[in-house]
Every structure is written in C-alpha cells, then in structure tokens.
Amino acid sequence: MELIKDGKRIDGRAPDELRPIKIEAGPLYRADGSCYLEWGGNKIMAAVYGPKEAIPRHIQDSTKAVINARYNMASFSVEDRKRPGPDRRSQEISKITAEALENVILTEMFPRAVIDVNIEVLDADAGTRCAGITAAAVALADAGIPMRDIPVACAAGKVDGVVVLDLLGDEDKKGDADLPVAIAPRSEEILLLQMDGHMTVEEFDEALELALKGCREISKLQKEALLKKYKTFEEE
Ligand code: UDP
Numbered sequence: 001m002e003l004i005k006d007g008k009r010i011d012g013r014a015p016d017e018l019r020p021i022k023i024e025a026g027p028l029y030r031a032d033g034s035c036y037l038e039w040g041g042n043k044i045m046a047a048v049y050g051p052k053e054a055i056p057r058h059i060q061d062s063t064k065a066v067i068n069a070r071y072n073m074a075s076f077s078v079e080d081r082k083r084p085g086p087d088r089r090s091q092e093i094s095k096i097t098a099e100a101l102e103n104v105i106l107t108e109m110f111p112r113a114v115i116d117v118n119i120e121v122l123d124a125d126a127g128t129r130c131a132g133i134t135a136a137a138v139a140l141a142d143a144g145i146p147m148r149d150i151p152v153a154c155a156a157g158k159v160d161g162v163v164v165l166d167l168l169g170d171e172d173k174k175g176d177a178d179l180p181v182a183i184a185p186r187s188e189e190i191l192l193l194q195m196d197g198h199m200t201v202e203e204f205d206e207a208l209e210l211a212l213k214g215c216r217e218i219s220k221l222q223k224e225a226l227l228k229k230y231k232t233f234e235e236e
Pocket of ligand 1 (some may be wrong): 082180
C-alpha cells in the first residue's frame with residue numbers, strides 16, 4: 001500500500017498537516033476537572049480528581065503530591081478487541097504520562113496528596129498517548145491544579161521515506177518511524193520524547209521540528225477550549 005501519493009497522504013493531508021482536533025473542557029459533572037478530545041479517529045476522555053489525601057498512607061510523599069496517571073484503552077476502541085484491563089503497554093503509557101505531567105504541576109504545594117489522572121481511550125487510531133497527555137493537561141487546568149504551563153503533545157514520524165506530522169493508524173502500522181513528543185509550550189522544554197523505528201539524524205531533527213509545530217497549534221486549541229468553558233460559566 002502506498003502511503004504517500006502525489007505529495008498527499010491516505011487521508012488527503014499534506015505531510016505537515018494535523019488531523020482535525022476538537023477539544024471540550026469540563027464535560028464531566030463529578031470530576032474535579034475533565035476534557036473530551038477528538039483527534040482524527042481518536043476519542044478520549046480525561047478526568048482529574050484531587051488533590052486529595054493519598055491513601056494508603058505508604059504512597060504519600062511528605063514533600064509533594066503524587067501524580068497517579070492511569071491510561072486505559074477500552075476493549076472496543078480498536079479493530080481487534082483488546083483484552084480489558086491493564087497490560088504492559090498501558091502501564092508504560094501511564095508511567096510516561098505521569099512523568100510528563102509531574103514536571104509542570106506544582107506538586108510541592110500539596111504534600112501527602114494524590115492527584116488522580118484518568119485517561120480513557122474510547123476510539124483509537126494512533127497517537128493516543130499524545131492525545132491522552134493533551135486531554136489530561138486540559139482536565140488538570142479545568143480542575144484548577146496549579147501548573148507552570150499547560151503541557152501539550154503531538155507525534156511526527158516517517159512514512160514512505162517522508163517526514164510527516166501526526167501519523168494515523170495505517171501510517172503508524174506500515175510507516176518507518178513514529179516520534180511522540182510532549183512539551184511545556186512556553187519554554188518548549190521537552191517532557192516526553194520516544195521513538196519507534198528508524199530515522200537518520202537529519203530526519204529526526206526535521207521530525208522533532210514538525211512535532212513542535214504541531215504542539216504549538218494544539219496548544220492554541222487547548223487554551224480556546226478552556227476559555228470557552230469559563231466564558232459559558234460566566235454567562236450562566
Ligand atoms: N493499537 C491496537 N491495539 C492495541 C494497542 C494499540 O489496535 O492493543 C493501535 C491503536 O490504534 C493505537 C495504535 O495501535 O493508537 C498505535 O499504538 P502505539 O502503541 O504506537 O501508541 P499510540 O500511537 O496510540 O500512542
């Protein structure tokens with residue numbers, strides 16, 4: 001299968017184009033903060049609870065809050081039904097998500113507390129770890145958790161020898177490389193950087209630059225979503 005034809009990708013996008021993204025801040029009533037995000041074929045709900053006392057006490061840190069991130073892929077979210085419950089992949093993604101978020105949340109303000117970050121993938125079509133971090137960031141802001149910045153994530157990669165932004169499912173499966181990146185957008189400090197597959201150093205530099213461009217675009221959408229919620233709130 002040809003992934004790039006006449007400079008266009010299988011869904012008609014240019015190499016440096018993002019899939020369509022829709023972000024809604026605060027759709028859940030009972031969560032302290034939440035976000036629903038649609039990104040191409042991905043549909044993701046993020047819910048934040050806390051800060052609250054960490055129980056059992058042995059998980060407490062007397063100097064800062066613990067970030068407890070849980071990434072879960074629904075069994076119906078992928079083509080071959082996924083066995084429900086945690087697996088190695090979801091544990092890995094939960095861990096890297098918590099580590100990325102920990103770097104921007106002012107955890108020292110809440111010793112002995114826990115902040116739960118739940119990410120539910122309802123439909124998956126590649127790039128779900130980036131979509132999960134992006135949604136979790138909006139949910140954290142919606143919960144009023146103090147942060148140095150609102151983190152954002154986006155992947156770039158290589159398909160048919162071309163460096164492209166934001167791979168969709170078939171590009172991820174049949175492509176050459178995938179490079180998910182999360183940043184704190186104001187300083188562009190990198191919070192997450194992973195890579196699958198092979199790229200030359202030049203291609204890597206190009207892909208990283210493209211992922212940063214994607215992050216900058218998505219960061220604007222996150223802020224618009226948050227502003228929209230608080231504007232509606234004010235009007236009510
Ligand atoms: N995927 C799947 N079944 C699984 C895990 C993943 O079909 O059990 C698909 C899903 O569409 C996912 C894609 O493979 O988005 C890429 O997965 P990867 O591990 O690269 O993480 P992601 O790109 O979603 O962050």
